[in-house]
Amino acid sequence: MRVVTDPAGLRQPVARPLVLVPTMGALHEGHLALIRRAREAAGPEGTVAVSIFVNPIQFDRAGDLAAYPQPLDDDLAKCRAEGIDLAFTPEPDAMYFPDRSVTVLENSLSKPLCGATRPGHFDGVCTVVLKLFNLFQPDIAVFGEKDYQQLAIIRRMVRDLDVPVEILAHPTLREPDGLAMSSRNVRLTPEQRADAPRLHRALSDAAAGDTRDDILERARDAIESPLNRLDYLELVDAETLQPATDLKRPTVLATAVFYGDVRLIDNQPVPAVS
Ligand code: PAF
16 A cells, blocks of 8 residues: 655556545544445556545634544554555645635535534535545545535535546445444543434434424434534435425435534435325
């Protein structure tokens, strides 16, 4: 496995197809599933690349950035064990000029849900993802469906800016008790960790509701606990991410919840009713 820290090191030619898995490290089984999907897409002769970069410009809270786990040696060992060909682990200084002044802004899908409570977050995501696409020029990039809104925004950016990359989505991986895998889970206290599976239970049970109000009320009742604080809960159109009233179209029930200062997100697709 080649480990590159300087963007200039990505200019060397690689075997195609090149499949990129962008991450912020603290790799867990969810990431490893994306990596395995990437290998499937690349084939044995293609190149699988992983970027590990805790992107400072997508954090809206300095404390969240400071507390974000960064076990780089562990991550590289996991990449080696997965047969990754290329790992890119730049420092922030190598990615951003001190006087950088160009940002990618998405103006529709990024407004609701996480965008409403994390100002600037998706601008930071779009900017770094476009930079990674420009640096690697991957044929394919793989993203997880846990970040449903992120995936929709990246697809929109690729479409609107004619970025020549195919986006592959991979379903959310869950712990045996249903909690969506996340690099932030390790920051939960044992008590919070034991409470957190209620998110998935709540969303998947409520998805069977008959109306928007019924679904949202059921989900809210089941999510709230003395240990958490709801950031948002919304039922949105699966394509536009606008609040959904028409259940004849596919929708997504999405939530973000704080346990202390650890913010967890999850979502549940709700099939269209006929
Ligand atoms: O999903 C993530 O881990 C990040 O938002 C991403 C896509 C790697 C951009 O920093």
